Amino acid sequence: MAVATKLQGTTADASHEDLVARTRRRRRIESILIDKVLAYGFLIVMSIFALFPFAWMFSTSIKTPQEAFVIPPRWIPHHITFSAYRVFWDTHAANNNNIARYFLNSTIVSIGTMILSVLIAVPAAYAFARFIFPGKNPFFYIILGRNMFPLVVFLVPLFQLMATLKLQNNYFGLVLAYLTFSLPLAIWLLKGFFDNIPVELEKAARIDGCTRFGAFLRVILPLTTPGIVATAIYSFIGAWNEYIFATTLTSDPKLRTLPVGQAFFLNENSSQWAELMAVSLVISIPVVAFFLLLQRYFIRALTEGAVKG
Amino acid sequence: MATATRTLRKPDAPRAVGSANVFKEMWNRRGDYMYVLPALIVMGIVIFYPLIQVIWLSVHFTSPYGGPQRFVGLDNYKEAVQDEHFPIVIKNTIIWTSVSTVLALVLGLAAAILLARPIRFRGFFRSVLFIPYVIGQVTAAFVWKWIFHADFGVISGLLVQMGIIDKPIKFIDSTSLVLPSLIVVNVWKEFPFAMIMLLAGLQAIPEQLYNAAKIDGAGRWRRFTDVTVPQLMPVITVASILLIIANVNAFTIVWVLTGGGPAYRSQIFITHVYSQAFVGSPHFELASALGVMVFFALMIFAVFYVRLLTRQSRSNRVIQDEGEGGLMVIGSEPGNIG
Numbered sequence: 001m002a003v004a005t006k007l008q009g010t011t012a013d014a015s016h017e018d019l020v021a022r023t024r025r026r027r028r029i030e031s032i033l034i035d036k037v038l039a040y041g042f043l044i045v046m047s048i049f050a051l052f053p054f055a056w057m058f059s060t061s062i063k064t065p066q067e068a069f070v071i072p073p074r075w076i077p078h079h080i081t082f083s084a085y086r087v088f089w090d091t092h093a094a095n096n097n098n099i100a101r102y103f104l105n106s107t108i109v110s111i112g113t114m115i116l117s118v119l120i121a122v123p124a125a126y127a128f129a130r131f132i133f134p135g136k137n138p139f140f141y142i143i144l145g146r147n148m149f150p151l152v153v154f155l156v157p158l159f160q161l162m163a164t165l166k167l168q169n170n171y172f173g174l175v176l177a178y179l180t181f182s183l184p185l186a187i188w189l190l191k192g193f194f195d196n197i198p199v200e201l202e203k204a205a206r207i208d209g210c211t212r213f214g215a216f217l218r219v220i221l222p223l224t225t226p227g228i229v230a231t232a233i234y235s236f237i238g239a240w241n242e243y244i245f246a247t248t249l250t251s252d253p254k255l256r257t258l259p260v261g262q263a264f265f266l267n268e269n270s271s272q273w274a275e276l277m278a279v280s281l282v283i284s285i286p287v288v289a290f291f292l293l294l295q296r297y298f299i300r301a302l303t304e305g306a307v308k309g
Numbered sequence: 310m311a312t313a314t315r316t317l318r319k320p321d322a323p324r325a326v327g328s329a330n331v332f333k334e335m336w337n338r339r340g341d342y343m344y345v346l347p348a349l350i351v352m353g354i355v356i357f358y359p360l361i362q363v364i365w366l367s368v369h370f371t372s373p374y375g376g377p378q379r380f381v382g383l384d385n386y387k388e389a390v391q392d393e394h395f396p397i398v399i400k401n402t403i404i405w406t407s408v409s410t411v412l413a414l415v416l417g418l419a420a421a422i423l424l425a426r427p428i429r430f431r432g433f434f435r436s437v438l439f440i441p442y443v444i445g446q447v448t449a450a451f452v453w454k455w456i457f458h459a460d461f462g463v464i465s466g467l468l469v470q471m472g473i474i475d476k477p478i479k480f481i482d483s484t485s486l487v488l489p490s491l492i493v494v495n496v497w498k499e500f501p502f503a504m505i506m507l508l509a510g511l512q513a514i515p516e517q518l519y520n521a522a523k524i525d526g527a528g529r530w531r532r533f534t535d536v537t538v539p540q541l542m543p544v545i546t547v548a549s550i551l552l553i554i555a556n557v558n559a560f561t562i563v564w565v566l567t568g569g570g571p572a573y574r575s576q577i578f579i580t581h582v583y584s585q586a587f588v589g590s591p592h593f594e595l596a597s598a599l600g601v602m603v604f605f606a607l608m609i610f611a612v613f614y615v616r617l618l619t620r621q622s623r624s625n626r627v628i629q630d631e632g633e634g635g636l637m638v639i640g641s642e643p644g645n646i647g
Binding site: 157184 | 444
């Protein structure tokens with residue numbers, strides 16, 4: 001750079017032109033190398049790392065039990081069969097695992113958690129976003145803090161509490177336990193969405209004769225619908241994937257959720273890897289689908305915040 | 310605890326009010342409490358009560374077979390710490406947490422830097438790299454258990470086929486490889502979280518800073534060390550804290566893949582707590598003591614994090630939004646979502 005400037009000061013001769021051209025070329029090659037080859041190379045390697053377990057999951061799920069245990073392992077099976085997917089309706093094929101029932105249980109518990117979290121969190125989050133009342137800050141720090149602490153700390157007392165309340169092996173008991181993590185998170189998420197709505201809107205509604213609650217109901221809630229939907233889906237997925245509470249608070253096979261049921265494909269007598277992988281793949285689909293939608297939403301929210309700032 | 314609350318409240322402590330005024334204020338504001346009342350009741354049952362109960366349990370003797378409980382002070386803590394496996398559990402937890410956090414940050418930062426620029430297929434790569442984060446912990450654990458299988462594992466199989474090794478590697482059945490193998494799974498699962506946070510942070514850096522640096526003659530590397538890194542530091546800090554907390558709290562991946570074995574070589578703190586309570590004869594009192602310990606250890610990080618968030622939200626909106634995104638994603642605090 002310094003050389004080039006110095007040369008510029010003298011007469012612009014051929015060697016200078018040449019040097020500039022060479023520097024430019026070098027820069028271009030450098031930038032192509034870094035921008036394109038390295039960038040894409042790295043991203044492709046990362047993507048393979050991220051995705052190959054799913055490919056292997058799928059590959060295993062379409063194998064016969066014999067071919068699942070072939071050395072060396074085959075990525076593309078010689079005999080492609082979808083018989084492992086029978087486990088969703090045939091309990092006999094699934095080691096007497098009633099996967100359909102687990103699916104139902106997971107759905108009930110996840111929807112229950114979603115509805116309760118959102119119903120309770122929406123007014124609370126609104127109050128945290130808008131009102132000033134004594135005790136607000138300590139309460140809110142606890143909500144923030146809850147997300148930091150291990151669920152295991154809550155597990156023993158909740159286990160005893162559910163036993164006392166006779167809520168073991170009970171959908172409501174599980175939903176209640178899930179609120180431990182779902183509710184604080186929902187309040188925190190929703191508060192962020194309410195914060196983004198200008199206070200002037202409520203003021204205008206109040207001037208037009210709305211009560212405070214009316215303004216919240218008729219003006220603010222409709223504007224927050226995307227945020228509420230995002231929070232609802234987040235709660236759903238949290239409950240759908242949850243394992244530690246489900247496995248501790250339910251012992252009755254009829255109440256098993258999917259993550260708990262997955263473990264029962266492996267035991268001393270048989271290891272049904274094809275079936276396990278089939279179930280794992282299918283139950284990941286709703287989660288991944290939801291998240292790809294949500295991800296766009298959240299990233300947009302993040303970048304918008306950045307622009308506004 | 311006392312100091313924690315005090316420092317937390319400081320930024321807000323608005324006015325010196327007498328207690329009578331507080332009650333009057335509360336009465337005047339009774340309408341506000343109706344909004345938070347349902348949340349308060351539910352959190353009382355599922356958060357405050359368990360917290361008090363776990364502390365109570367930790368200072369009482371409880372027989373696994375029932376019978377009267379009596380106050381024993383810190384005996385349970387002493388017994389939990391003097392457990393012969395306690396040192397290795399601590400060692401494993403430190404290795405697990407630090408290595409996972411650093412690797413997830415490095416991979417996440419690399420991916421974020423590449424995705425922050427306008428390249429083709431950016432959305433596609435971002436979505437693909439995000440997927441491991443969202444699937445269930447149990448699903449992730451089982452597919453890796455199959456990948457690491459001692460006889461039919463696909464990685465060993467490929468390496469044998471290529472002639473690099475002659476017999477399968479026993480990843481999770483070997484005392485020396487089990488922890489590194491589990492860390493690989495954990496990093497695979499959580500690096501997307503670091504990536505998304507850092508990506509948002511990178512996109513918030515004003516373009517003018519780079520242009521100014523360019524005019525001053527800074528090359529690529531200088532722009533990275535002198536613009537990107539310092540500008541990104543707040544986000545890196547938040548991401549690190551959240552990752553550390555998540556890793557200390559990790560349970561499912563380790564539990565499903567190895568159950569802490571072989572020979573305690575992959576037993577980390579939370580799986581250890583769980584084993585005390587729910588494996589073999591139930592030692593709720595020891596589990597509670599350990600739970601209280603990790604609770605207070607993590608509170609240091611939590612306080613730090615909350616202070617960071619509140620300070621940033623005061624000075625800078627951009628960062629606050631990032632923090633929000635961060636916590637939102639942590640919600641998946643590995644055990645929960647993802």
